Amino acid sequence: xxxxxxxxxxxxxxxxxxxxxxxxxxxxxxxxxxxxxxxxxxxxxxxxxxxxxxxxxxxxxxxxxxxxxxxxxxxxxxxxxxxxxxxxxxxxxxxxxxxxxxxxxxxxxxxxxxxxxxxxxxxxxxxxxxxxxxxxxxxxxxxxxxxxxxxxxxxxxxxxxxxxxxxxxxxxxxxxxxxxxxxxxxxxxxxxxxxxxxxxxxxxxxxxxxxxxxxxxxxxxxxxxxxxxxxxxxxxxxxxxxxxxxxxxxxxxxxxxxxxxxxxxxxxxxxxxxxxxxxxxxxxxxxxxxxxxxxxxxxxxxxxxxxxxxxxxxxxxxxxxxxxxxxxxxxxxxxxxxxxxxxxxxxxxxxxxxxxxxxxxxxxxxxxxxxxxxxxxxxxxxxxxxxxxxxxxxxxxxxxxxxxxxxxxxxxxxxxxxxxxxxxxxxxxxxxxxxxxxxxxxxxxxxxxxxxxxxxxxxxxxxxxxxxxxxxxxx
Amino acid sequence: xxxxxxxxxxxxxxxxxxxxxxxxxxxxxxxxxxxxxxxxxxxxxxxxxxxxxxxxxxxxxxxxxxxxxxxxxxxxxxxxxxxxxxxxxxxxxxxxxxxxxxxxxxxxxxxxxxxxxxxxxxxxxxxxxxxxxxxxxxxxxxxxxxxxxxxxxxxxxxxxxxxxxxxxxxxxxxxxxxxxxxxxxxxxxxxxxxxxxxxxxxxxxxxxxxxxxxxxxxxxxxxxxxxxxxxxxxxxxxxxxxxxxxxxxxxxxxxxxxxxxxxxxxxxxxxxxxxxxxxxxxxxxxxxxxxxxxxxxxxxxxxxxxxxxxxxxxxxxxxxxxxxxxxxxxxxxxxxxxxxxxxxxxxxxxxxx
Numbered sequence: 001x002x003x004x005x006x007x008x009x010x011x012x013x014x015x016x017x018x019x020x021x022x023x024x025x026x027x028x029x030x031x032x033x034x035x036x037x038x039x040x041x042x043x044x045x046x047x048x049x050x051x052x053x054x055x056x057x058x059x060x061x062x063x064x065x066x067x068x069x070x071x072x073x074x075x076x077x078x079x080x081x082x083x084x085x086x087x088x089x090x091x092x093x094x095x096x097x098x099x100x101x102x103x104x105x106x107x108x109x110x111x112x113x114x115x116x117x118x119x120x121x122x123x124x125x126x127x128x129x130x131x132x133x134x135x136x137x138x139x140x141x142x143x144x145x146x147x148x149x150x151x152x153x154x155x156x157x158x159x160x161x162x163x164x165x166x167x168x169x170x171x172x173x174x175x176x177x178x179x180x181x182x183x184x185x186x187x188x189x190x191x192x193x194x195x196x197x198x199x200x201x202x203x204x205x206x207x208x209x210x211x212x213x214x215x216x217x218x219x220x221x222x223x224x225x226x227x228x229x230x231x232x233x234x235x236x237x238x239x240x241x242x243x244x245x246x247x248x249x250x251x252x253x254x255x256x257x258x259x260x261x262x263x264x265x266x267x268x269x270x271x272x273x274x275x276x277x278x279x280x281x282x283x284x285x286x287x288x289x290x291x292x293x294x295x296x297x298x299x300x301x302x303x304x305x306x307x308x309x310x311x312x313x314x315x316x317x318x319x320x321x322x323x324x325x326x327x328x329x330x331x332x333x334x335x336x337x338x339x340x341x342x343x344x345x346x347x348x349x350x351x352x353x354x355x356x357x358x359x360x361x362x363x364x365x366x367x368x369x370x371x372x373x374x375x376x377x378x379x380x381x382x383x384x385x386x387x388x389x390x391x392x393x394x395x396x397x398x399x400x401x402x403x404x405x406x407x408x409x410x411x412x413x414x415x416x417x418x419x420x421x422x423x424x425x426x427x428x429x430x431x432x433x434x435x436x437x438x439x440x441x442x443x444x445x446x447x448x449x450x451x452x453x454x455x456x457x458x459x460x461x462x463x464x465x466x467x468x469x470x471x472x473x474x475x
Numbered sequence: 476x477x478x479x480x481x482x483x484x485x486x487x488x489x490x491x492x493x494x495x496x497x498x499x500x501x502x503x504x505x506x507x508x509x510x511x512x513x514x515x516x517x518x519x520x521x522x523x524x525x526x527x528x529x530x531x532x533x534x535x536x537x538x539x540x541x542x543x544x545x546x547x548x549x550x551x552x553x554x555x556x557x558x559x560x561x562x563x564x565x566x567x568x569x570x571x572x573x574x575x576x577x578x579x580x581x582x583x584x585x586x587x588x589x590x591x592x593x594x595x596x597x598x599x600x601x602x603x604x605x606x607x608x609x610x611x612x613x614x615x616x617x618x619x620x621x622x623x624x625x626x627x628x629x630x631x632x633x634x635x636x637x638x639x640x641x642x643x644x645x646x647x648x649x650x651x652x653x654x655x656x657x658x659x660x661x662x663x664x665x666x667x668x669x670x671x672x673x674x675x676x677x678x679x680x681x682x683x684x685x686x687x688x689x690x691x692x693x694x695x696x697x698x699x700x701x702x703x704x705x706x707x708x709x710x711x712x713x714x715x716x717x718x719x720x721x722x723x724x725x726x727x728x729x730x731x732x733x734x735x736x737x738x739x740x741x742x743x744x745x746x747x748x749x750x751x752x753x754x755x756x757x758x759x760x761x762x763x764x765x766x767x768x769x770x771x772x773x774x775x776x777x778x779x780x781x782x783x784x785x786x787x788x789x790x791x792x793x794x795x796x797x798x799x800x801x802x803x804x805x806x807x808x809x810x811x812x813x814x815x816x817x818x819x820x821x822x823x824x825x826x827x828x
Contacts, residue, residue, distance in 0.1 A: 018680050020687055056672040058540075068680060074672035076543055077682035079566050082536035085528070089540025089548070092524045093498055097672045115536070118529035268497065268522035271659045277520045278489050280656050281477035315651060319480050322653045328480070330651040355736030356813050357650050357729075 011043025032232025034222025081112020123180030304368025428466015535563030565604030569683025590808020
């Protein structure tokens with residue numbers, strides 16, 4: 001060591017490039033403040049772990065809001081309490097980086113309680129340094145969640161009371177109680193001995209991350225001579241004599257030697273593979289429009305009980321319409337209407353561009369239960385078609401201006417051995433009756449919907465039974 | 476690629492992935508949850524990140540972190556969730572980070588209900604969080620546009636280093652329509668401002684703090700210039716039957732679909748009406764609407780929203796008293812029928828004559 005010129009760690013910027021103003025070399029911290037020493041420990045630990053070229057430092061809100069002035073790292077400044085969430089976003093995007101969340105007691109233990117708890121619980125592979133000095137320094141000496149009972153601050157002028165503010169919160173113990181964190185230790189920034197212990201803890205927390213070991217948390221009891229209204233020396237003495245009594249020092253948890261390194265790497269898919277991976281159809285389907293009239297403008301409501309396949313039937317109709325090169329829209333019952341066990345959907349099929357997807361007066365109504373008949377029966381347009389499940393209800397709709405087709409769908413479905421296929425029977429009837437649905441399109445589409453052979457077979461049978469029913473009526 | 480019948484909410488996620496988005500941070504909420512479901516399903520398959528955050532607040536801050544590294548990143552939520560995200564959005568706008576935020580609006584205030592409303596216009600278009608900032612806001616009205624405008628949102632966000640919002644309602648989110656998906660994006664804007672920890676970007680800083688009032692004022696002025704430039708360059712509208720219209724109906728999102736049908740109906744009755752649909756809400760088509768104010772053919776402007784009248788304020792500012800501007804809104808999750816729009820307009824026409 002002899003002859004070596006003592007200099008700043010290369011974990012700090014030579015010139016504080018992010019610091020505004022002329023002075024690019026001094027820090028903004030008060031004399032006797034613990035932040036300066038802790039900064040030095042972190043900067044050294046980054047250098048010792050060869051991490052400066054992959055370090056990303058997240059500065060919080062509080063006295064260390066300007067930590068980004070100093071660290072020779074990638075720097076983010078975060079909102080109050082959110083540093084662990086910001087760090088999560090960084091680490092998930094840059095798995096090889098070494099991400100540091102540096103937070104004070106108001107930031108981490110009060111406003112950011114949720115963020116730190118869940119980052120720790122997820123075992124985010126980051127290093128958190130939590131500076132506990134029992135006061136809000138930057139904001140003007142207010143109570144922190146760690147302030148001791150009886151302490152007078154600007155917001156506890158008569159002293160903190162259990163009755164009003166509760167106990168000082170012990171974050172290291174809370175974090176150590178979680179399963180995911182690999183290393184939790186509380187250290188102190190007071191005399192040479194305690195600072196040496198802190199140095200080891202800081203190095204370990206960073207080394208753990210370099211080795212992809214998971215979440216490390218170091219709580220650092222620190223001094224705030226300005227906030228405490230003491231001299232720096234008095235502050236160190238008080239930290240040793242009083243403050244640490246309430247926040248016991250030591251390792252609360254360390255499983256870093258027992259855990260395997262995490263695999264955090266992303267295996268990004270080749271661009272050419274992306275469409276297939278997100279289930280986009282490769283090739284265009286064959287469009288059938290030969291048998292479809294030049295003008296189609298159908299508004300279909302399908303309604304019944306939840307579980308009868310009401311919404312699914314609507315989706316199939318839309319799918320068929322799309323394959324006939326029609327414009328289609330499908331909208332399910334949504335919002336308050338969903339309650340009460342009934343389900344319905346609105347399907348529009350048109351050769352024109354579709355405006356409102358919501359249907360006031362359907363041209364086709366498929367009702368699978370009585371409440372739906374009561375609700376929609378009167379809304380059907382003149383000469384509209386109404387298909388209803390005649391095995392579940394009678395036809396007591398007093399309208400003679402519409403075409404009513406009784407379909408014993410539930411009965412037939414039961415005969416075929418599966419109650420759930422009654423919707424396909426309706427599809428068959430409607431296909432047979434209407435000029436806007438092409439039998440061949442339906443037949444070609446059903447195998448794409450029912451990929452399992454036995455399901456396809458029974459559904460094709462149900463479709464045929466529906467077609468048979470339609471033959472009794474004119475197209 | 477082929478057309479696919481798909482829900483608007485799901486089309487957003489597929490569009491995002493095709494646009495190169497590889498990170499999603501969100502919190503479930505009805506009626507936006509399908510977006511989280513689809514992202515949870517597809518992001519891991521393409522090697523990306525899906526993370527269900529502990530809160531909307533955490534989710535938007537994860538977006539902040541991820542966006543700062545240069546990742547194309549998104550989050551999605553619905554109105555009450557957007558209220559929680561406002562803090563983070565303000566920081567993102569301040570730090571000029573590109574990201575996409577999807578808001579599938581539901582009815583409020585408070586817990587309200589899960590039915591569609593357009594009452595987030597103020598909070599998403601005007602700012603919403605603290606400070607003099609604006610989001611870019613795009614308003615799709617179909618499943619196709621849920622895909623297309625999501626992709627556009629990523630491009631505009633990167634181009635302007637600004638949060639871009641896809642502002643839709645529960646209807647557009649829940650609706651299924653055929654969507655023609657494009658090929659994956661291959662060209663991206665170079666981001667020389669990112670922070671990845673490496674030496675190359677050591678001088679960069681992701682931050683919204685400017686401690687000196689003069690510096691902060693300069694930063695704010697720069698933001699305002701950017702917004703003005705966006706207003707100059709990026710306005711998008713759709714017009715329908717507007718050339719000879721005597722009455723112009725204005726609405727966005729699901730309302731524009733209702734208006735389109737109302738226009739067809741009124742045209743059939745011989746009433747000369749047309750539709751103007753803002754596709755971009757920020758930038759708002761102020762100049763285009765202002766020109767309607769000078770058009771001697773136009774007798775009145777009719778605005779409809781699923782709200783107490785939020786966008787109509789911007790229409791009135793653009794018209795500046797030169798024409799009658801009528802408003803018809805529905806709230807609480809109800810939507811007007813097309814007949815209701817027709818009747819309302821006719822009522823005003825009658826009063827006027």
